[in-house]
Amino acid sequence: MRLVIFDVDGTIVDSAAHIVEIGQQVFRENDLAVPSDHDIRSGIGLSLDVAMLRLLDVKDHDLARKLEQEYRDHFNHKIENGLIDEQIYKGAAEAIATLGSQDETLLGIATGKRLKGVERLFKEQGFGHLFHTLQTPDNNPSKPHPGMIHTAMSETGVNATKTVMIGDTSYDMEMAKAAGAKALGVNWGYHDHGTLRRSGADLVIDHYHQLIDAIDELTR
Known part of the structure; x- marks a missing residue:
């Protein structure tokens, strides 16, 4: 797994x-x-x-x-009051659905967002049932502390060599490295390619259609 x-x-x-x-x-x-x-x-x-x-x-x-x-x-x-409209990135829902259908893949969340916000996202997008572990600041230290990843691995029984953290910031990459996991940076978020690499990213991708191949490479 x-x-x-x-x-x-x-x-x-x-x-x-x-x-x-x-x-x-x-x-x-x-x-x-x-x-x-x-x-x-x-x-x-x-x-x-x-x-x-x-x-x-x-x-x-x-x-x-x-x-x-x-x-x-x-x-x-x-x-x-219906004044927040958070758009998911193009390709995100499709990639999550594909990964969620794989018998060998368990999905998790590790975010600075509170659990209430994650649950709102899941309700809006309808893919919450695909995730097996949800780690938020409600019960974990802030990134880049590795606690979120450690708890996710403990809950799923997957070791660090088969765990990939996907994120757009240096905090995600540093958290992954501190936990001994693979770090996959995405270049469409809030920290740039160079920052992600310097923070420990094993790979950085530019589009969601590259995501699954990158995960396969890191967990081969």
């Missing part, structure tokens, strides 16, 4: 526009220096409290937690 673990934001879903908009709004409402689009995008994939702390000029944990809660309140308001 092999375990294929997907990141969500920037890997399955293109959510940057909403994340940047709400992140900047929260900083503006608190009379703080508003972070750039680039700075916010570069932190996507981390747990939200960690991402907020990175964006502050002064490392104030209490303020970071306050910003985190206000961000969640704004995001939930938009969800409840």
Whole structure:
């Protein structure tokens, strides 16, 4: 058996526009220096409290937690009013369906998104039943700590040499390497090809149609 673990934001879903908009709004409402689009995008994939702390000029944990809660309140308001439309990347659903149909492949999620957000994605896309393990910040340390991958491997009984982490950021690649797993970078998300390679990616692909061949190569 092999375990294929997907990141969500920037890997399955293109959510940057909403994340940047709400992140900047929260900083503006608190009379703080508003972070750039680039700075916010570069932190996507981390747990939200960690991402907020990175964006502050002064490392104030209490303020970071306050910003985190206000961000969640704004995001939930938009969800409840139908103002969030997160589009999945072209080819994502087809690749997940193909992998999910393989007897030798177990699918997992390891994301900075909360479980509530993952469940919303699954409800919208209808492929949640294909995933065997879901790892989120609700019960794990933030990336790049390897805890999410360790827990996923423990739950599925698959060892590190047959585990592939698919992600778009350096945090995904570093997490995979720390867990002893294979790291597959995708070049359509929020960190560029060079950053992914420097962070430990074993392979980097440019399109979803390359995904399954890349997984086969890494788990051969």
